[in-house]
Amino acid sequence: xxxxxxxxxxxxxxxxxxxxxxxxxxxxxxxxxxxxxxxxxxxxxxxxxxxxxxxxxxxxxxxxxxxxxxxxxxxxxxxxxxxxxxxxxxxxxxxxxxxxxxxxxxxxxxxxxxxxxxxxxxxxxxxxxxxxxxxxxxxxxxxxxxxxxxxxxxxxxxxxxxxxxxxxxxxxxxxxxxxxxxxxxxxxxxxxxxxxxxxxxxxxxxxxxxxxxxxxxxxxxxxxxxxxxxxxxxxxxxxxxxxxxxxxxxxxxxxxxxxxxxxxxxxxxxxxxxxxxxxxxxxxxxxxxxxxxxxxxxxxxxxxxxxxxxxxxxxxxxxxxxxxxxxxxxxxxxxxxxxxxxxxxxxxxxxxxxxxxxxxxxxxxxxxxxxxxxxxxxxxxxxxxxxxxxxxxxxxxxxxxxxxxxxxxxxxxxxxxxxxxxxxxxxxxxxxxxxxxxxxxxxxxxxxxxxxxxxxxxxxxxxxxxxxxxxxxxxxxxxxxxxxxxxxxxxxxxxxxxxxxxxxxxx
Ligand code: NAD
Numbered sequence: 354x355x356x357x358x359x360x361x362x363x364x365x366x367x368x369x370x371x372x373x374x375x376x377x378x379x380x381x382x383x384x385x386x387x388x389x390x391x392x393x394x395x396x397x398x399x400x401x402x403x404x405x406x407x408x409x410x411x412x413x414x415x416x417x418x419x420x421x422x423x424x425x426x427x428x429x430x431x432x433x434x435x436x437x438x439x440x441x442x443x444x445x446x447x448x449x450x451x452x453x454x455x456x457x458x459x460x461x462x463x464x465x466x467x468x469x470x471x472x473x474x475x476x477x478x479x480x481x482x483x484x485x486x487x488x489x490x491x492x493x494x495x496x497x498x499x500x501x502x503x504x505x506x507x508x509x510x511x512x513x514x515x516x517x518x519x520x521x522x523x524x525x526x527x528x529x530x531x532x533x534x535x536x537x538x539x540x541x542x543x544x545x546x547x548x549x550x551x552x553x554x555x556x557x558x559x560x561x562x563x564x565x566x567x568x569x570x571x572x573x574x575x576x577x578x579x580x581x582x583x584x585x586x587x588x589x590x591x592x593x594x595x596x597x598x599x600x601x602x603x604x605x606x607x608x609x610x611x612x613x614x615x616x617x618x619x620x621x622x623x624x625x626x627x628x629x630x631x632x633x634x635x636x637x638x639x640x641x642x643x644x645x646x647x648x649x650x651x652x653x654x655x656x657x658x659x660x661x662x663x664x665x666x667x668x669x670x671x672x673x674x675x676x677x678x679x680x681x682x683x684x685x686x687x688x689x690x691x692x693x694x695x696x697x698x699x700x701x702x703x704x705x706x707x708x709x710x711x712x713x714x715x716x717x718x719x720x721x722x723x724x725x726x727x728x729x730x731x732x733x734x735x736x737x738x739x740x741x742x743x744x745x746x747x748x749x750x751x752x753x754x755x756x757x758x759x760x761x762x763x764x765x766x767x768x769x770x771x772x773x774x775x776x777x778x779x780x781x782x783x784x785x786x787x788x789x790x791x792x793x794x795x796x797x798x799x800x801x802x803x804x805x806x807x808x809x810x811x812x813x814x815x816x817x818x819x820x821x822x823x824x825x826x827x828x829x830x831x832x833x834x835x836x837x838x839x840x841x842x843x844x845x846x847x848x849x850x851x852x853x854x855x856x857x858x859x860x
Contacts, residue, residue, distance in 0.1 A: 361687040365458040372406040380558035382422035383568030389414040399465035399695035401731040411576030413584035419572040420590040423514035423541040426569030431539040435490030442486035444564035449479035461686040465695040478529035485537035502852035509840040511539030513592035516585040521547035522652040534835035618828035622753040623781030626774040627657035633786035641810040651757035655782040660761040678721040695733040702733035705756035715747040780822030
């Protein structure tokens with residue numbers, strides 16, 4: 354055990370004392386809140402599936418309390434001058450930076466994500482707050498649209514209290530991506546984090562409270578999707594739901610929110626292609642291919658889980674890839690050397706492992722991995738896996754596995770690459786590697802996905818739009834796109850006093 358690993362374990366142990374053998378409460382109206390259901394559920398670590406503590410299981414009464422507090426806080430928060438909101442949100446970012454290591458250690462132990470990635474993710478959470486804090490003073494700005502005898506101008510106002518429902522992969526960072534723009538816009542928030550990764554959501558509520566956010570502006574209700582999550586999507590005080598999670602859950606939320614006409618923003622699943630042409634910089638392409646599926650345990654919506662390799666380089670590229678995959682270091686998530694940690698939950702682990710048989714049943718070959726890899730007989734560890742000889746109609750090419758598992762398919766030319774890339778229900782991201790600049794642009798235009806990277810891995814620029822097409826989502830995040838979701842645009846039309854007003858009843 355390296356010194357850094359040992360230190361991480363000791364520090365995590367200390368930090369986890371507040372959660373061990375205790376019930377994690379909700380955070381409602383500026384206070385921790387044990388809840389009204391009296392029910393709890395266990396929270397396990399994927400390291401060995403032992404129980405860390407239990408979690409208050411929110412019901413509709415808890416959601417109602419949180420939504421009422423968000424509703425009561427909305428008036429003051431939306432009226433606060435943008436520059437004051439900006440200052441408060443920067444204080445939240447300061448608080449995140451101050452506790453970034455704590456957040457990373459707890460998130461790693463709770464979710465299984467390697468600490469090398471979670472340290473960066475915590476800092477990214479602070480960056481999200483700073484970015485949107487700076488936009489708060491101008492969030493309301495609209496357009497000037499003059500006509501001949503009227504002047505039209507638009508202003509934006511926050512839509513109201515909103516619900517934010519988040520998944521368990523990089524839970525802290527993802528939640529800040531939704532919560533920061535909502536708060537900057539002047540909305541109040543009820544957050545329902547994923548049941549498999551509850552702790553850092555509580556930490557964010559506490560940090561925001563300590564930073565001086567008024568009571569009720571950010572509330573957090575723990576609980577299961579079908580109870581707490583469902584009640585949030587049905588609550589009449591909630592005007593919009595920002596949801597990140599599975600495609601099927603998105604459909605449920607749309608149905609649940611129909612009676613109260615919820616505005617929805619969905620960031621859903623993906624089965625994203627990375628297309629490597631024979632004229633690409635193959636060393637850089639190889640680095641990106643490995644990174645984009647085996648980092649974050651492959652539990653990443655933008656992971657490039659389908660590798661499309663041009664036939665002419667197929668053998669050479671696959672051989673090098675297989676060697677890299679074999680070398681990946683699977684291990685304890687708190688070990689800084691670990692590249693692939695345990696999968697978040699036993700249920701997800703079983704789902705990922707089921708694809709090892711599915712691959713061979715469907716006629717693909719397992720080039721690397723393909724087995725569970727418990728450490729000392731414990732934990733949700735799997736071998737980083739590479740399937741080769743696959744066709745795009747196989748289940749390993751069509752279904753989101755959401756683990757460190759890559760499916761490689763060959764193609765002959767540009768047309769075939771586009772056909773394979775688009776022959777899928779999803780449309781979140783696409784990656785193209787070529788040194789032919791025209792081809793890079795042609796491919797980017799032809800691929801049905803919300804985000805395309807040419808000669809790059811996923812590189813996030815906060816003003817740029819983030820989101821998916823087809824079954825991968827509705828709406829875009831980032832920059833002003835986020836404000837379009839969290840705010841209503843109002844048009845104000847003022848006459849110059851010169852136009853003819855229609856006159857009725859004058860005979
Ligand atoms: P999930 O859909 O099972 O759960 C996500 C959240 O929804 C959880 O908080 C859950 O409790 C809640 N939920 C479940 N049922 C609900 C219901 N009926 N009503 C309201 N809320 C409900 O997803 P997951 O397994 O936690 O996360 C993995 C999925 O998230 C993958 O499909 C992944 O691709 C997707 N994801 C997408 C993006 C993106 O930006 N497109 C980012 C990260 C993750």
